[in-house]
Amino acid sequence: MSGRAPHSFKWRLVGWLVLFETVATLVVIAIAVGLLWVTGYLIDGYENGNVDVLKDAITRNAEGKLVLQETPDLIRLRRRVANIWFIVRDKQGHSLAEGKVPEAFVFAIAGLEHMNDGRFRLSPDKNARPEAVVKWLESPAGSVQIFSGTEGELTFGRLLLSTTGAFLTIFVPMLLLLAFATVVVTPVVVRRMLSGLSHAASHAAHIEYDRRGIQMPVVGVPSEFLPLVRAVNDALERLDEGYTRHKRFLAQAAHELRTPVAILGARIASLPPGPDKTRLNEDVTRLSILAGQLLDLERLDAQKDEFRPVDLAALAERVIVALAPLAFGAGYEMTFEADPRPVVVTGDEASLERALTNLVQNAIDHGGRRGTITVKVDPQGAIDVCDDGDGIPRSETDRIFEPFQRLRKDGKGAGLGLNLVQKIVQLHGGYVDVARSPSGGACMRIVLPREATTSA
Numbered sequence: 001m002s003g004r005a006p007h008s009f010k011w012r013l014v015g016w017l018v019l020f021e022t023v024a025t026l027v028v029i030a031i032a033v034g035l036l037w038v039t040g041y042l043i044d045g046y047e048n049g050n051v052d053v054l055k056d057a058i059t060r061n062a063e064g065k066l067v068l069q070e071t072p073d074l075i076r077l078r079r080r081v082a083n084i085w086f087i088v089r090d091k092q093g094h095s096l097a098e099g100k101v102p103e104a105f106v107f108a109i110a111g112l113e114h115m116n117d118g119r120f121r122l123s124p125d126k127n128a129r130p131e132a133v134v135k136w137l138e139s140p141a142g143s144v145q146i147f148s149g150t151e152g153e154l155t156f157g158r159l160l161l162s163t164t165g166a167f168l169t170i171f172v173p174m175l176l177l178l179a180f181a182t183v184v185v186t187p188v189v190v191r192r193m194l195s196g197l198s199h200a201a202s203h204a205a206h207i208e209y210d211r212r213g214i215q216m217p218v219v220g221v222p223s224e225f226l227p228l229v230r231a232v233n234d235a236l237e238r239l240d241e242g243y244t245r246h247k248r249f250l251a252q253a254a255h256e257l258r259t260p261v262a263i264l265g266a267r268i269a270s271l272p273p274g275p276d277k278t279r280l281n282e283d284v285t286r287l288s289i290l291a292g293q294l295l296d297l298e299r300l301d302a303q304k305d306e307f308r309p310v311d312l313a314a315l316a317e318r319v320i321v322a323l324a325p326l327a328f329g330a331g332y333e334m335t336f337e338a339d340p341r342p343v344v345v346t347g348d349e350a351s352l353e354r355a356l357t358n359l360v361q362n363a364i365d366h367g368g369r370r371g372t373i374t375v376k377v378d379p380q381g382a383i384d385v386c387d388d389g390d391g392i393p394r395s396e397t398d399r400i401f402e403p404f405q406r407l408r409k410d411g412k413g414a415g416l417g418l419n420l421v422q423k424i425v426q427l428h429g430g431y432v433d434v435a436r437s438p439s440g441g442a443c444m445r446i447v448l449p450r451e452a453t454t455s456a
Helices: 009-039 049-057 072-080 103-114 156-193 195-204 226-269 275-302 312-329 349-366 417-427
Strands: 058-060 066-068 086-089 095-098 118-120 132-139 142-149 308-311 333-338 343-347 372-378 382-386 431-436 442-447 453-455
Touching: 009 156, 049 058, 049 072, 049 086, 049 132, 049 142, 066 086, 066 095, 086 103, 103 118, 103 132, 103 142, 156 195, 226 275, 275 312, 275 349, 308 312, 308 349, 312 333, 312 343, 312 349, 312 372, 343 349, 349 372, 349 382, 349 417, 349 442, 417 431, 417 442
Parallel strands: 333 372
Antiparallel strands: 058 066, 086 095, 086 142, 118 132, 132 142, 308 343, 343 453, 372 382, 382 442, 431 442
16 A cells, blocks of 8 residues: 555645646746847837946946946947947036037036936937936946936846846735635635535445445536546445345345254254263254344344333343253353343344343353353343353454454354344444453443333
8 A cells, every 4th residue: 555645636726726827927927028029119119228238337446436347238238339428427426428428418418417317309209219318226336327328228138137026026926916815715616616525425434334225425516526426326336236135145045044953953852962962952053043143134134123122031031041951061050140020121022032142152152161151130221141261352352243253263153143242232222341250251241221221
């Protein structure tokens, strides 16, 4: 078996949705940037080509004066623009200039100290790129004012950098909000969509091996999961058919066994007394009980019996009288303890007699052929069957009630007796308890519900 923990459908769906949203957003941004770059729509109208390069190249010398470093971007700009011109100034009165200001823009020099941002166009088209701009920008030398032309172009690196900034300030918060909404909303939607499947799963949790005709509901189950639910229902139907055939075979086998067992018992009864006759009687009794157990299992599954008042003391006395010769022949003594008054409970007399018979037979088979088998009827509606054998280990107290399970591999019987006892008692609303007798042997106790008990 794999040691990997099962994954959550809900949270895996959330994870994939968040990943898809992130990738989709990045793809949209990449397509937008690529279209802007290829079509030149943003590049043709870009007016900060010169000032971007100059801003990164301006610094100060040791005296605090403005100087211009020959950065790679500035070198490329000089190659592209033959007559570059600019005026750079700061608020402390330092200035730096290069080239000749075009005559059309000379008038602006006198008013630079009163300008924040400005655009100068020679064309009457208001949508065209201006021929000169004035901007205050943050540079390595601090805040500076740059007055220059607009011949420079937007590079792909600057476009990507500006897009990244927009992505961090606009798209990241949007993406985080979308992811948060996905994490919160998706589990709610998934839970509501899978409510039908959850109902089917809770219904399946109550399916028992001995309850037939049960199907998982398909109402409300999403269509994607309907094949699974229907396949489970088909499997349950096939199991029901197999279980029915199995029970029918057991019932028929038990009926067929009763006649040869009765004939065998009659022939053994004609034998002279002796150890061989005693052992043969034990074997025949065991076969007869096994056939009865199989029939009782079939009858209990039908659950058509009507409960009537049953006197436990009288019932226990009948069982002891029937099995006492077998117990004496196996080397046991038997004692019976009961209140003089009847101990009446409501139940199926045949089933309860079968349960007590199985417990006494179990004590005969596993009591070590020594000591005393004690049957005690409690006035509160309980019956104890104790022996002086080796007892039952605590680790085996649950397993002994499983069908066809035997405490010892070489033990007698088919392993159905205690399972049948438990089913009969549970059918009456009670339970079977396992303890040790004072001598260390096994003590089996049938406890019937007090509310089902009446006083005679």
